[in-house]
Amino acid sequence: MNETNPVEQYLRMDRMPHIWCSGCGLGTTVNCFVRALEGCQIPLDQICVVSGIGCTGRVAGYLKLDSFHTTHGRPIPFATGLKLANPKLKVVVYSGDGDLIAIGGNHFIHAARRNIDITVVCVNNFTYGMTGGQVTPTTPIDATATTTPYGNFEEPFNLPYLAESAGAVYVARWTTYHIRHITKSIKEALQKKGFSFVEIISPCPTLYGRRNRLGDGLEMMKFYKENSTIKNGADTREVGLAFKGHIVCGKFIDRERPSFLEMYNLKMSERLGSSYKTYEGIQ
Amino acid sequence: MRADPKGVLTGPHFLDGDHACCEGALAAGCRFVAGYPITPSTEVVERIAARFPYVGGIFIQMEDEIASSIAILGAVWAGAKAMTVTSGPGFSLMMEHIGLAAMLETPAVFVDVQRGGPSTGLPTLPGQADMMQARWGSHGDYEIIAISPNSPQECFDLCIVAFNLAEQYRVPVMFMMDECVGHMTEKVIIPPAEEIEVTERRYTKKKPGEYLPYLTNGDMIPEMVKAGDGYRFHVTGLTHDQRGYPVMNPDCQEKLVRRLVEKIKLNADKIIRIEEDETDDADVVVVSYGITSRVALRAIQTARAQGIKVGHLRLITVWPFPERRVRQLAERIKAFVLPELNYGQMFLELQRAVEGKTKTYLVPHGGGTVHRPEVIYEQIREAAK
Numbered sequence: 001m002n003e004t005n006p007v008e009q010y011l012r013m014d015r016m017p018h019i020w021c022s023g024c025g026l027g028t029t030v031n032c033f034v035r036a037l038e039g040c041q042i043p044l045d046q047i048c049v050v051s052g053i054g055c056t057g058r059v060a061g062y063l064k065l066d067s068f069h070t071t072h073g074r075p076i077p078f079a080t081g082l083k084l085a086n087p088k089l090k091v092v093v094y095s096g097d098g099d100l101i102a103i104g105g106n107h108f109i110h111a112a113r114r115n116i117d118i119t120v121v122c123v124n125n126f127t128y129g130m131t132g133g134q135v136t137p138t139t140p141i142d143a144t145a146t147t148t149p150y151g152n153f154e155e156p157f158n159l160p161y162l163a164e165s166a167g168a169v170y171v172a173r174w175t176t177y178h179i180r181h182i183t184k185s186i187k188e189a190l191q192k193k194g195f196s197f198v199e200i201i202s203p204c205p206t207l208y209g210r211r212n213r214l215g216d217g218l219e220m221m222k223f224y225k226e227n228s229t230i231k232n233g234a235d236t237r238e239v240g241l242a243f244k245g246h247i248v249c250g251k252f253i254d255r256e257r258p259s260f261l262e263m264y265n266l267k268m269s270e271r272l273g274s275s276y277k278t279y280e281g282i283q
Numbered sequence: 284m285r286a287d288p289k290g291v292l293t294g295p296h297f298l299d300g301d302h303a304c305c306e307g308a309l310a311a312g313c314r315f316v317a318g319y320p321i322t323p324s325t326e327v328v329e330r331i332a333a334r335f336p337y338v339g340g341i342f343i344q345m346e347d348e349i350a351s352s353i354a355i356l357g358a359v360w361a362g363a364k365a366m367t368v369t370s371g372p373g374f375s376l377m378m379e380h381i382g383l384a385a386m387l388e389t390p391a392v393f394v395d396v397q398r399g400g401p402s403t404g405l406p407t408l409p410g411q412a413d414m415m416q417a418r419w420g421s422h423g424d425y426e427i428i429a430i431s432p433n434s435p436q437e438c439f440d441l442c443i444v445a446f447n448l449a450e451q452y453r454v455p456v457m458f459m460m461d462e463c464v465g466h467m468t469e470k471v472i473i474p475p476a477e478e479i480e481v482t483e484r485r486y487t488k489k490k491p492g493e494y495l496p497y498l499t500n501g502d503m504i505p506e507m508v509k510a511g512d513g514y515r516f517h518v519t520g521l522t523h524d525q526r527g528y529p530v531m532n533p534d535c536q537e538k539l540v541r542r543l544v545e546k547i548k549l550n551a552d553k554i555i556r557i558e559e560d561e562t563d564d565a566d567v568v569v570v571s572y573g574i575t576s577r578v579a580l581r582a583i584q585t586a587r588a589q590g591i592k593v594g595h596l597r598l599i600t601v602w603p604f605p606e607r608r609v610r611q612l613a614e615r616i617k618a619f620v621l622p623e624l625n626y627g628q629m630f631l632e633l634q635r636a637v638e639g640k641t642k643t644y645l646v647p648h649g650g651g652t653v654h655r656p657e658v659i660y661e662q663i664r665e666a667a668k
């Protein structure tokens with residue numbers, strides 16, 4: 001029997017094994033992502049994946065797509081340049097909570113405000129894994145990190161609320177336990193025009209889990225199973241996360257708003273009239 | 284390849300350097316600009332924002348210079364010719380992405396209209412104190428090309444050269460203007476499009492599957508592809524092999540970084556542009572660049588009127604530095620004099636190139652205005668003794 005895993009065609013198998021720890025949720029998210037690609041009928045040659053730095057930053061390098069491993073915090077502006085120069089591309093930013101929300105937070109809110117037509121997948125493991133487990137802007141109060149040895153005392157960001165407030169047109173949150181939901185959400189996000197955002201709560205047993213006595217990867221998954229509920233359309237103000245607290249998942253936002261380029265073309269033709277030729281990419 | 288006439292405003296104009304730089308970029312085929320407002324460079328992007336909708340380009344004012352400096356790299360990988368424009372504080376913020384551009388071998392132009400520094404310094408007044416930053420500002424070893432125009436006409440002409448060199452060597456090019464050159468208004472002749480030579484990107488003819496992003500064929504400069512063409516390529520700021528895959532070992536580092544450095548160093552003679560005047564029998568040679576070259580000219584004229592044999596070597600490309608020519612001159616002249624609006628940045632490079640073979644005199648200036656020609660003249664006179 002010659003069986004190959006159906007997701008292999010989407011991966012750079014010549015780069016396996018990957019660098020992620022056992023029990024890490026990143027592999028699960030990548031599996032869901034490529035299964036979403038399978039179903040959404042976008043030609044694979046038109047899909048670009050852009051990552052920043054960190055454990056999640058390595059995703060771009062494992063996907064057999066046009067893929068860019070950029071600088072820490074800056075995949076969103078890189079993706080903005082890609083998308084605006086060639087709007088036919090389907091551009092996905094795939095990165096972690098530290099990359100997207102700490103060092104890259106400014107770009108996150110501005111891309112959402114402008115409604116740049118990209119999909120942002122944020123794998124939120126509440127820690128900087130690659131550098132050994134420091135506190136991030138999503139680490140819950142009381143969780144221990146190497147740089148908060150006596151527990152975190154900073155209020156974390158509630159990412160769905162942040163994304164909605166900044167202007168995202170699609171906002172969903174799942175945990176790595178919710179594999180079918182993740183796949184469905186990523187598929188919807190890819191097909192959505194405008195700034196779409198999918199947060200995936202993911203276990204980092206090696207650093208966040210161990211330091212906070214949350215058990216191994218399997219135990220963290222059990223926790224997600226037992227302590228999460230699906231509330232589609234929930235008020236994003238109510239979905240903030242507490243340490244060892246309940247996790248509200250679901251598709252929270254799905255709304256219409258003209259994208260950056262739609263607004264650009266609309267306003268330019270209003271002002272410039274017939275002398276303006278609709279912008280569809282660099283010729 | 285000739286310039287696309289759509290972007291070329293052929294004819295005589297009365298333009299400041301910032302506006303001329305914008306027209307140069309358009310003529311060079313630049314159709315993506317990301318920027319953030321900063322004095323004294325803002326007029327470049329203001330004109331870009333007005334001009335681009337008519338030529339099929341796209342300008343975006345980003346949230347900061349960090350974003351601007353990487354948005355242009357994204358645009359380049361989608362097939363655009365792109366630039367960003369800034370001044371000192373913004374240039375500081377761009378350093379990481381100058382390194383990324385060097386590492387990914389992404390052709391792009393970074394314009395720095397220099398003002399007095401450090402820090403916020405003198406936003407509306409000239410400086411030339413970012414010269415070493417242009418060369419060394421990002422971490423790690425890499426080479427860039429930097430060009431220093433001394434007039435609005437050169438802001439036009441050399442901006443095209445900047446784009447062409449960026450494409451030819453797949454390297455970020457620093458366009459080192461200064462507040463004086465940026466804000467002075469002079470006659471600028473924009474030639475017909477068919478007289479403007481534009482270097483196109485060298486895309487591979489190989490098929491997907493045969494193509495390796497960083498395979499070189501002897502000339503040290505790999506062929507490019509762009510997103511969406513089916514190559515499914517990967518690029519990374521990590522040390523990488525020919526496949527573009529990260530490899531964390533000293534051998535790969537040595538191969539890659541040596542090539543990034545040597546592709547410019549070994550081609551330096553082809554890249555370097557200098558202008559020489561009466562250096563053949565000179566006792567003293569003034570080395571200058573940017574706005575200071577025009578002030579130096581007055582001092583040189585005064586010195587010649589006094590019978591001093593003084594020549595002028597103007598740096599048009601400041602990096603790579605014309606060290607071979609400087610060393611030749613050093614063998615037989617009495618001294619070099621180098622005026623600049625800083626406390627000795629290019630002077631340090633001059634001294635290095637001279638290797639003690641002749642005397643070198645710096646005419647420093649903190650910026651905020653240009654030198655008084657008499658000060659440069661006095662130094663020439665002193666050096667000629």
